[in-house]
Amino acid sequence: MPPDHGHGHTHEVDFDPASAGPDPHAAVSRLGRPFRLGIGGPVGSGKTALTAALCRALGAEVRLAVVTNDIYTTEDADFLRSAGVLDPDRVEAVQTGACPHTAIRDDITANLDAVERLEHRHPGLELVIVESGGDNLTAVFSRGLADDQIFVVDVAGGDKVPRKGGPGVTTADLLVINKVDLAERVGADMAVMLADAHRMRGELPVIAQSLTETPNAPDVSAWVRARLGGPGQDPR
């Protein structure tokens, strides 16, 4: 029953945490620092495009910043800056010493430094997206660097990619299958690809999307919102 709270009417009590929208301060308060989201995947799978889409979709409601693992002042950081989806001051580029997987998994020092520089420069940040340099199917983020991680593969890479497995496909908190609009042209069977993805991942979620058709990545954005603000979500 809706409680009367002393000014002549009642409000509905809503127990659906998602209906009120994300709590803009939840990420900071639960962890004592911004939530760190890793985005990894093979070269060309669309990691940077997804990062830009998330900036577009979430930038107005979540205080966020991005660390790119790329070659300094070139492709990825420049793309994000020039796409106008984020204040250039909110982008830090990390050099990986020719080994993207080392920088996000084995020795995360350079990335932690970049994350902390952003946190220092922008007090009150809620989300830091760490985008990996393009690597292979074995690359995953250290849990010392990323609270959650998204692994991105693309249809153009072949519909056999999910079944090849690897820790990115099997253990990432979210698997994104990108460029589904190209499936027909590259002869990829989406039904097989999705079935394989679910078979490899068990209960872990899979989202198939086309940034050409939905430039703001609504499904992935919703997943990130839930991870940021949803009560009961337990970031490591």
Next chain:
Amino acid sequence: MTGLAVLALADARFPGGGHVHSGGVEEAAARGLLTDVPSLREFLHGRLRGAGAVQAVFAAAAAHAAHRAVPRGHWAVLDAELDARTPSPAQRAASRAQGRGTVRSGTVAWPSAALDDLIAATPRPHHPIVLGVLAATAGAAPREAALTAGYLAISGPSSAGVRLLGLDPMAVNAVVADFAADIAGIADTAASTAGADPADLPAPGSPALDLLAESHDRHHQEEVRLFAS
């Protein structure tokens, strides 16, 4: 457990951010100065005799100081003296970046009052000084700290050579192994001066490396570079 700490600090697996630095190898390779195993050998030889020797000297001095439990002000002096022996701003930045990374891992693995004092004196200490403090905390002598610094002066750059030029890793590994006597000699010298007044510590220079580091830094603004230094 002296041996283990020194081995761990010298291991490429040590999570101190060393993998993003090539120690001038990338710039030299981009300029065509470094193309094969013999030219890498020459480069590493010069690097060891200049920058490597300075790093060994300061690692030994820092280990010596940590063993003596010096007053806090000593760490600021030691850090400033290494600054003075590193003319290239890019190299100073690279050394402090690796120092900070090593502090990050070191405070977890080998916490100590000396490390706290060093960080209080400078939050981004030079890499060899952190190395010396951590090695000493684990019980290592100044000479062992110097050996570690000398080895690191060439091991990271040799690995960068393998990655950038596709050199035969076994041939490059043999080159590094062949420097054993040189590194030992540098460590002996470093150990002999470890207790000296910081202002009197040796200061061999490597002008070519200084110039390569500055050039590498400039090229970041213009073209592709994979390593931070």
